[in-house]
Amino acid sequence: MSYLMSNYAPLAVTFAKGEGCYLIDTKGNTYLDALSGVGVVGLGHCHKDITATIQAQAGELLHTSNWYHIAHQEALAEKLCKLSNMDNAFFGNSGAEANEAAIKIARLHGYVNNIDNPAILTANQSFHGRTMATLSATGNDKVQSGFTPLVSEFIHIDFNDIDAIKAHTSNRNIVAIMLEPIQGESGVIVPKSDYLNQVQAICQANNWLLILDEVQTGIGRTGKMFAHQYNNITPDILTLAKGLGNGVPIGACLAKGKAAILFTPGTHGSTFGGNPLVCKTALSVLEVIEKYNLLDNATKMGGYLASNFQEKLSNSNKITQIRAKGLMIAIELNQDCTRLLNAALDKRLLINITGRSIRLLPPLIINQTEADIIIDTVCDLIGEL
Ligand SMILES: Cc1ncc(COP(=O)(O)O)c(C=O)c1O
Structure with a gap:
């Protein structure tokens, strides 16, 4: 039983530590945070200067x-x-x-x-x-x-x-x-x-x-x-x-x-x-x-993510639209995709689902390796839907 009010419905994970684009849960599993705590930690978790x-x-x-x-x-x-x-x-x-x-x-x-x-x-x-x-x-x-x-x-x-x-x-x-x-x-x-x-x-x-x-x-x-x-x-x-x-x-x-x-x-x-x-x-x-020129990085990596999604999902009949500006990205599907939230968690990726859209707000510090993980994991998730 929880003494917290029921206004949230948290997923079954508790994070103990954060570093850059990654979060580590209490069991030691590492997750890529493609949501930045809903657009908050643009510099990543526990940035050393901050x-x-x-x-x-x-x-x-x-x-x-x-x-x-x-x-x-x-x-x-x-x-x-x-x-x-x-x-x-x-x-x-x-x-x-x-x-x-x-x-x-x-x-x-x-x-x-x-x-x-x-x-x-x-x-x-x-x-x-x-x-x-x-x-x-x-x-x-x-x-x-x-x-x-x-x-x-x-x-x-x-x-x-x-x-x-x-x-x-x-x-x-x-x-x-x-x-x-x-x-x-x-x-x-x-x-x-x-x-x-x-x-x-x-x-x-x-x-x-x-x-x-x-x-x-x-x-x-x-x-x-x-x-x-x-x-x-x-x-x-x-x-x-x-x-x-x-x-x-x-x-x-x-x-x-x-x-x-x-x-x-x-x-x-x-x-x-x-x-x-x-x-x-x-x-x-x-x-x-x-x-660290993070505005340039957001533009560059946002473009990289969006163009890769466009290319890799171009043949998918499940996609209706990809919307993006910098590191605000949504992939709209032709069906409700709420269940992808837990499927993504199983693949150690944190995303958001808004009805029929997958929403991504990765940290501004994201690099190409991390972007590739997001691209591959999201494409797999959509493929398995
Ligand atoms: C555009 C916009 N305005 C206001 C808010 C509310 O911000 P807060 O939750 O910090 O009160 C949000 C939160 O998601 C938002 O996205």
């Missing part, structure tokens, strides 16, 4: 309140803003909290513009988190089921459909649109290459804030530091988490221009958010990405 940073910072200072200046927090805000062309940052502890901050800024944008019932457009099949506001923003009935009344007002539109957004431009209550540049949880849904540019143009014409949720796509996952950089745009709000701490819990909400001046003292906060330990660690993550 471990050294955590150890040194733990011996110096873990926590002070946000009632005092925190030097590493200010340095991290500056670094992230310079990387993203944003103006300022708020730090929380998770992706959901980063998005909560974004939603609150959008509400304030409505407030200062005398909009009494502010509404935010979000996409069907999106995922923004599990808090009440972020699950209300999420475009997935399963996530919302049982939790009504939801936080109003989120209006869900089809992703990758500009006309669906244009249909709402006469609604004076809309204050923002919130999107993932690539939908992650619903199976790596990559929109048309100019979709975000068109969305931004509509936002600018209507005084809506463009909120990009890069909790999953950010910090190098797609081969650029932020996925929206493929579009050469700057959003009004950018949210980050997952890969930013390489396993240390941190979320960030970055804002620009009119969105960056709405939080004033007392409007938002978090006890743990942005403490010296997490900020120093995140600074170290960004340094490691630069030092």
Whole structure:
């Protein structure tokens, strides 16, 4: 019997140790982690530079309140803003909290513009988190089921459909649109290459804030530091988490221009958010990405994985689509493939299954040998289905 609540259904394995792309279970078996702890450990498990940073910072200072200046927090805000062309940052502890901050800024944008019932457009099949506001923003009935009344007002539109957004431009209550540049949880849904540019143009014409949720796509996952950089745009709000701490819990909400001046003292906060330990660690993550050219590696190895899957699965009648951007990869099958989760575990490979899609989010440090293991194992799994 477990004293844990039943909100997770863990697979029958417990990991005791991690090293690079590999995890070792309590029985000593080694697994290749092609999921990075769901897009978190981009630098792999227990990266030596990150471990050294955590150890040194733990011996110096873990926590002070946000009632005092925190030097590493200010340095991290500056670094992230310079990387993203944003103006300022708020730090929380998770992706959901980063998005909560974004939603609150959008509400304030409505407030200062005398909009009494502010509404935010979000996409069907999106995922923004599990808090009440972020699950209300999420475009997935399963996530919302049982939790009504939801936080109003989120209006869900089809992703990758500009006309669906244009249909709402006469609604004076809309204050923002919130999107993932690539939908992650619903199976790596990559929109048309100019979709975000068109969305931004509509936002600018209507005084809506463009909120990009890069909790999953950010910090190098797609081969650029932020996925929206493929579009050469700057959003009004950018949210980050997952890969930013390489396993240390941190979320960030970055804002620009009119969105960056709405939080004033007392409007938002978090006890743990942005403490010296997490900020120093995140600074170290960004340094490691630069030092080892991991954006280039993500592009190169992502391309290698995608092209090999295209080639090796081209004759399979079970594949309907392969979607990929950098190291976000999904292979969609013509049937439910949930049972591959355990079959992959038996082959010592960690993957994710989203309905009919196999989803892979390997660490940014992955090398060709590890990529070949993933390719061969996934192709075998599909062959045996
Ligand atoms: C795009 C996106 N936004 C938000 C979240 C929620 O992040 P967290 O679980 O850290 O609250 C996730 C988590 O998968 C995500 O993929």
